[in-house]
Ligand SMILES: Nc1ncnc2c1ncn2[C@@H]1O[C@H](COP(=O)(O)O)[C@@H](O)[C@H]1O
């Protein structure tokens with residue numbers, strides 16, 4: 001079993017329902033179990049595109065899937081939930097990203113782990129620090145609790 005952390009986000013439609021549906025579907029993936037879910041955070045959009053605030057969070061899984069099998073699984077969940085995203089870094093109904101996959105470091109066209117921007121994104125680090133402050137970023141070789149910083153744009157929603 002590998003311990004994996006996924007980030008999730010939504011800023012279009014019924015954000016909470018789409019996130020709940022995605023989290024329930026994660027438990028239907030083969031040999032995969034959700035073990036922890038962070039609070040939901042309301043976050044200001046990052047990246048320069050003018051858009052509504054996101055709900056973001058992080059979920060911990062234990063899985064026997066390979067990294068690419070898990071990517072296939074989360075992409076099938078996004079499709080099942082009729083993921084809509086019109087522009088790069090723009091609004092979307094649901095987004096699931098693999099943030100950490102055990103201590104794996106991988107840089108292929110389809111999958112980059114750790115997620116290449118995770119260490120710069122408070123909307124990932126703050127919820128990740130809530131459920132796994134001891135997790136290690138395998139490239140920076142630092143604990144999440146030593147990377148995370150306070151950010152007033154990331155506020156607990158629920
Ligand atoms: N770590 C990753 N998690 C999810 N998707 C990834 C990862 N690394 C590369 N990708 C590729 O990114 C696009 C989808 O991007 P969104 O974040 O969902 O907009 C897809 O082609 C993945 O293969």
Ligand SMILES: Nc1nc2c(c(=O)[nH]1)N=C(COP(=O)(O)OP(=O)(O)O)CN2
Nearest residue numbers: 009043044045046047054056089095123
């Ligand atoms: N607050 C907030 N801002 C954001 C968010 C998000 O979830 N929350 N996702 C983004 C981009 O996500 P995308 O998955 O398209 O890009 P990536 O492939 O670089 O992760 C861009 N800006």
